[in-house]
Amino acid sequence: LRKQEVGVEILVDGIFKGDQALLAKAITLLESSNPSHFEKANTLIERCLAKPNDSIRIGITGVPGVGKSSFIEVFGKMLTSMGKKVAVLAVDPTSSLSKGSILGDKTRMQTLSKDPKAFIRPSPSGSSLGGVAKKTRESIIICEAAGYDVILVETVGVGQSEIAVHSMVDFFLLLKLSGAGDELQGIKRGIMEMADAIAINKADGSNLEKAKLAVTEFSRALHLYPPKENGWIPKVMACSATEGTGIKELWDIIQAFTEQNRANSHFIRNRKKQNINWFLQTVDEHIKHFFHQKSSFKKAQAKMLKQVEESKISPFYAAQVLINEITKEL
Numbered sequence: 001l002r003k004q005e006v007g008v009e010i011l012v013d014g015i016f017k018g019d020q021a022l023l024a025k026a027i028t029l030l031e032s033s034n035p036s037h038f039e040k041a042n043t044l045i046e047r048c049l050a051k052p053n054d055s056i057r058i059g060i061t062g063v064p065g066v067g068k069s070s071f072i073e074v075f076g077k078m079l080t081s082m083g084k085k086v087a088v089l090a091v092d093p094t095s096s097l098s099k100g101s102i103l104g105d106k107t108r109m110q111t112l113s114k115d116p117k118a119f120i121r122p123s124p125s126g127s128s129l130g131g132v133a134k135k136t137r138e139s140i141i142i143c144e145a146a147g148y149d150v151i152l153v154e155t156v157g158v159g160q161s162e163i164a165v166h167s168m169v170d171f172f173l174l175l176k177l178s179g180a181g182d183e184l185q186g187i188k189r190g191i192m193e194m195a196d197a198i199a200i201n202k203a204d205g206s207n208l209e210k211a212k213l214a215v216t217e218f219s220r221a222l223h224l225y226p227p228k229e230n231g232w233i234p235k236v237m238a239c240s241a242t243e244g245t246g247i248k249e250l251w252d253i254i255q256a257f258t259e260q261n262r263a264n265s266h267f268i269r270n271r272k273k274q275n276i277n278w279f280l281q282t283v284d285e286h287i288k289h290f291f292h293q294k295s296s297f298k299k300a301q302a303k304m305l306k307q308v309e310e311s312k313i314s315p316f317y318a319a320q321v322l323i324n325e326i327t328k329e330l
C-alpha cells in the first residue's frame, strides 16, 4: 500500500465505479494497522456509507469439510448469472493464529473468482477476533458502495466467530451434514439457534435419503427453540453443492425472509441494532486503547501486577486501586 499510496478521493471514485483493483486497495487500507492510515480509512467509510444500496448480507457457517466453499461457488455463480454482483468475505478465527487464511481463499473458489461480477477477499489477519470482525464489517460497507448486491460472509463453525458474523449479517445460514451428530460436527446449540436456515449439504448419491431424514429431524428440533423476535420460522432444507440441487430453493428462502422482514420493519431494525452494538464495541476499544498507550497507566498497572503476583492484594481490589489512580488524572 505504501509503495503506491492512493488518495481517498481516487479510491472512493474507483469504488463507486466498481473498479475491483481499487476496491481491493481500499480494503487493504482498512486492514492496515498503521495509525497514519486510520483517518484515511475513516473518511473512506464515511464516504461509502453515504451511498445508498439495497444489499443483502448473508452469513454462512459450517465445520471444515461441510462444503462451504463448494456451496459459495455454485450459489455465487447462480447469483451472478441472474445479474447480481456478489462479494465473498470471511472471518476466519484460525488465520489470526496461524497467520495463514483458510477461508475466502481464491484457490478454493476457482470459477467464481474468475467471474467479473464476483469479488472474493480472503480473511484479514489480526491478533484478535474482534479486530478481524471489525475489518470484515468495514469491508462489507465498502463492497456495498461498489455496488455488490449480495455479500456473503463465510466463517468456520467452530467457535466465537459465528457470533461475530451473526452480528453483521441479515440472514444466517448453517450448513450441516446428515448422519453425523452435532458433537461430531462441533456445532453448538447456540449456533443452531442463530440460524435462519439450515441446509443439509451433500444430499446426493447414497446420502440423499439420509439427508431427507435429517431435514425432518432438524425441522422438528427447531420447533423446540423459542420463536424469533422477527417472526421468522427457520427453514430446513437439503442441498448438494456438487449437483447444484437445492441452491435455487435456498435463494427463494432468503428472498422470502427479506420480503417478510422488510414488510414488518425487522430488517432495518436489526441493522440499527447491529449499528448500536458496533458503536458501543468501538467505543470500548477506543477507551481500552486510550489507557493502554498511556505510560502512567502502564506504570501503575505494573505496580499493581507485582502486588497481585506476590499475593499482597486481591486481583479485584488491585484493579479498583489501579482504576481509581488512573482516573484521578482525567
Ligand code: GDP
Residues within 6 Å of the ligand: 062, 063, 064, 065, 066, 067, 068, 069, 070, 071, 201, 202, 203, 204, 239, 240, 241, 242, 243
Ligand atoms: P469447506 O471446508 O466447508 O469449505 O468444504 P469444501 O467446499 O472444501 O468441501 C469439502 C469436500 O466436500 C470437497 O472434497 C468437496 O468436493 C466435497 N463436497 C462439497 N460439497 C459437496 C456436495 O454437495 N456433495 C458431495 N458429494 N461432496 C461435496
